[in-house]
Amino acid sequence: MPAGSLFNQSARHPLSSPRGIWSALHIDPILLFLLLTLIAGGLFVLYSGADRNLEVVKAQGIRMGVALVVMFVFAQLDPAVFRRWAPWLFTAGLIGLAAVLLVGVGAKGAQRWLAIPGLPRFQPSELMKLVVPMMAAWYLSRHYLPPRLRHVAVALLIVLAPMAMIILQPDLGTSLLVGAAGIFVVFFAGMGWRLIGAFLAMVSVAAPLMWFFVMREYQKQRVLTLLDPQSDPLGAGWNIIQSKTAIGSGGMDGKGWLQGTQSHLEFLPESHTDFIVAVLAEEFGFVGMLVLLVLYLLIVLRCLYIAATAQDSFSRLLAGALTMTFFIYVFVNVGMVSGLLPVVGVPLPLVSYGGTSGVTLMAAFGVLMSVHTHRRMISA
């Protein structure tokens, strides 16, 4: 069956689904509700984290509006479209990354942006968070699953190539997230447990090598600081000490909205971007954190359900990988702010202010909705 016919088939039965208006709009109402709840709650916390700066909240609201539109657009596309476009998008992405390395613009010693005249500036690496799992899913779903060793090897190559290019920018955080997205695809595809064991062993060997050959001095410093923040309490350790203080002083039910002293008295750095979860923890306490984490859990559960009920391997692999990447965002951010993980520039998804990550994330949710709403009633 030619790949294009799937799209046509779907187009022939636009209202074959019995799910009514939501299905017609290609929106999953449960996921949308959870996302809107998260975004709304996030704006609420952002108002406090930005020290009552309504402009910041407005800008974030607009950005989230744009992201919702992007999600809606992605949801309209059939998963087959993503599958068909995956190789081309991947190629374009690699070219983009190469271009970033050659002619990219950026700040603080890192080239991450591509400024093409007539287009808004964008980060190809951000795009790769979607495209790499797409490409890996495309490749692996062309073969029997579970994949054979050489297919796994090729898939890993698909993941490692962009990762390496992103590391060179250098942007370790994004590189690891892109890598994670790709690896999740391979995992979901059924990579053998022995192979996984061998892979983990390789990673644990590679980690020290990374330490010596890949990681920059400031990145090493972050890791060292995590292990002993008191070694430099006013320098590198400041962020982590202050965010732990903010979280810890929040206690069971927090200091109350807008009452956080750590953030409002400017002890907490980045209180409206990467460290916003500390604001939430300080002002809403352990209870607030539980609510937030449960909300994220519900989103992950819904998305995993969508993945599990997807109709073809490509959709399943892509949906599963995107879901887990989203969760990794949450884990890395909260882990970093609470002092479990080194400080890497990972925002709290859909809550932290700024960046293009919100748009990418919502695009991913658009893909998930697309997967869920373009199912054909074969079994019916």
Place this chain on the structure above:
Amino acid sequence: MPWGEFKDIAAERRLFQRRAFVMLLLVFVLLGVLIARMYHLQVVEHDIYTTLSDKNRVQVQSVAPPRGLVYDRNDVLLAENRPVFSVTLVPERVGDMEQTLSKLRGMLSISEEDMERFQRRLLEPRRPFQELPLRYDLDEQEIARLAVHRHELPGVEVSAELVRYYPHSTLTAHALGYVGRINRQELQRIDPVNYAGTNYIGKSGVERFYEELLHGQVGYQHVETNARGRTLRVLERENPVPGEDIQLHMDLRLQRLAHDLLDGRRGAIIAIEPSTGGILALASVPGFDANLFVTGIGVEAYRSLSSSVDKPLFNRALRGQYPPGSTLKPMLAIAALDSNAVTRDKTIWDPGYYQLNSGGRRWRDWKRGGHGWVDLKSAVAQSCDIYFYEAAVTMGVDTMHQYLSDFGFGEDATLDVAGALSGLLPSSDWKRAIHSEPWYPGDSVNLGIGQGFMLATPLQLATATSVIANRGHWAEPRLLKDIKGDQSIDEVLPTGTHQSIELENPDDWEFVVESMAEVMHGSKGTARGAARGAPYRMAGKTGTAQVFSLAEDEEYDEEEIRERLRDHALFVGFAPVEDPKIAVAVIVENGGSGSGTAAPVARAMFDAWLLDFSEAGSELVAGSSAEGSN
């Protein structure tokens, strides 16, 4: 292999679902880790982080108590506190000190001296996070300019503090003293807790003596600060206990008059209320502007003050040690009478000179040709030196030393006058110890007219005069009259230790007082010119202190001696004779004669106190000026 062919779709779905289940477990485990972490931070270690958070934002600041005010006897304010805005830097919070200073220089006028002082303080040991002042007394424009730029200047604050201000600074500088920045030696001495918020301490005078009383007790406030150290609000405050307001015996009007009387000259006037010992006026002229010293005087200004030939910083009233000259004669008259060295009727022939033994050295009388026949009363009235030479030799040094000690010479007899010197009351023991020589009768001759080794301060002369005015009763000189608060003055003012001087014949007091009245009112009294036309009786004694001694029989012409080598003019006295209200000692440096220069000054003081400033005085003289009467 073409896509989709021969694939076991159901098997692939089952495989995915198994893997998804594994991932779900991973999600639960990782979420569990995060929740455990949050629980650990927010519940288990909550107290630790609450403390850290409070330590971040809450700082304890000490609040300096406002310094007690000082009033004169009529409740005229002599020392107050006024707010002064200064720019201070906390070096710990200033990022780039050089850059910050150069920015500040662009905004404010900062003199080289300010800069130097700041750099010096920067190097001195200090408390961490202590604010170091850079410039005082900012004007409103400068404050506004700093406010606009304050975000560029971390660690720079405009702080208001209450700074001592003396409204009548030049008049009161020597009596009140002044406060100044706490220096390193003082830092060792003071209670670091109570002075935690205080920058100033009494350096001299009343400010120094009553430092503890005026300072008060430090207060505290807990303030919330942000990460850049700016104070946002006060959370809790324990108010300081303000220093006590105090009232002095001093009368500013009399003090001003004393300064006016000496204006353009150098000298001192002390006025004491004999019944209480209260110091009504304490003037040392020239004075200086004590306000200059409060926030730290500039090097230039200090040099010009300290190097001036007129020595404005020198407190002549308390620390000027002069030969008392003839002003010592009333006290010596008491000594001579009580020790039976002379009798009231003893008469001698004064040929104009005195010899211990014929053919020996001649001690001249101030009056060439002598006074002829003189008894004790006329010896005092005319200030006959010969009579006292003889009486002194008869008494001997030990007797004179005993009586003069009883009058408070040779010691600081004051209760609360900081910095008062004790002068020098010679004795035979003293001479042996210091000069390794025995006391010669000739030394007694000199002491008989208050010359030779003897030195006394104007304050001591006024004190001794006041004892005579009191007919032997001691009321030690004191500045403090009252404390405005609850504290009793007895807890603060030291108690006097002097015994009243008991004479074998108490009538001798009246006799000597009368002889002093003769000085003023007698037909041959040396100061009769000064007493002319007074509606009350006064008692006094003129004196002249030699700046340099003349050789025997040498003539000297006042005109030929350069002004600064002229004799010091002295006068002591009290009035009214019957019920003394005021005793004064006047010294006019290089003033020439006591009768011509010092006595009229004293008369003006008497008149002011008894007539102009007092209600009883207004009644005493019908039509006298009502100015200042109360």
